[in-house]
Amino acid sequence: MRIVTWNINSLRLRLPLLERLVLELSPDIVCLQETKVPDELFPHAAGPALGYPHVVHRGMKSYNGVAIFSRLPIAPVDTAPDWCLRNDRRHLAVTVQARSGPIELHDFYVPAGGDIPDASVNPKFAHKLAFVEEVTRHFAAAPPHPRILVGDLNIAPLEHDVWSHRQLLGIVSHTPGEVERLLAWQQSGFVDAMRHFVPAGQKLYTWWSYRNRDWRLSDRGRRLDHVWVTPDLVPALQGITVHKEARDWPAPSDHVPVMLELDA
């Protein structure tokens, strides 16, 4: 089974790039973030046209929004609360019937958190920390189940998840407070599937800012997108692909797709 996560940064604008992703990676399931489309304007023809008859989406006007496209039947899971009581469309969960049995799949878009890494003066940063703390409590209390969690978590936890650990320690996405919280969330019951395949000492990025003339040359990337699995799924892990080519597609997203291959 192939599962892709991608912050597409506007689904409607980049529908042609979604088609290209499908042609190049042939995923069974695609989890999107930042769809930026309200549910009533969701492009309903896109899923079936691309070979994904099963589509769920939670969107809103202008911001946020998540969607899951699937070749396999999926059933929505409605056990999560309204995170931080904001109704801001950052999470979708479904159950996938794999050969090995049902797997719960979670698609997250964690708040970016604004520019100033101080919760007392920056409400967006406070929201980010509170969001991660709340989801951590939720998963820590959840009954054991085979789970896959993917998405744009907007935190790069490890030294080599950023282009310069020293220069980014005070930059939102890599501050110690964010890293500590992200790792606590991960330790609520998940294994980092990307680092299962790529050693922690090796640079690994999924996002490169638009604000660089030549993203590949400067290579000032961060690993903001993640794929986690519960320990029972570790023996089924087959591989991880960071589709860097997508950063050079016409009018690209600033995030690239990450694909998990699973024997399940």
Next chain:
DNA sequence: ATGGTCGACAATCGA
């Protein structure tokens, strides 16, 4: 230290 570029949507806001 600063500014650099995107997308949505119509003046900025969020990233």
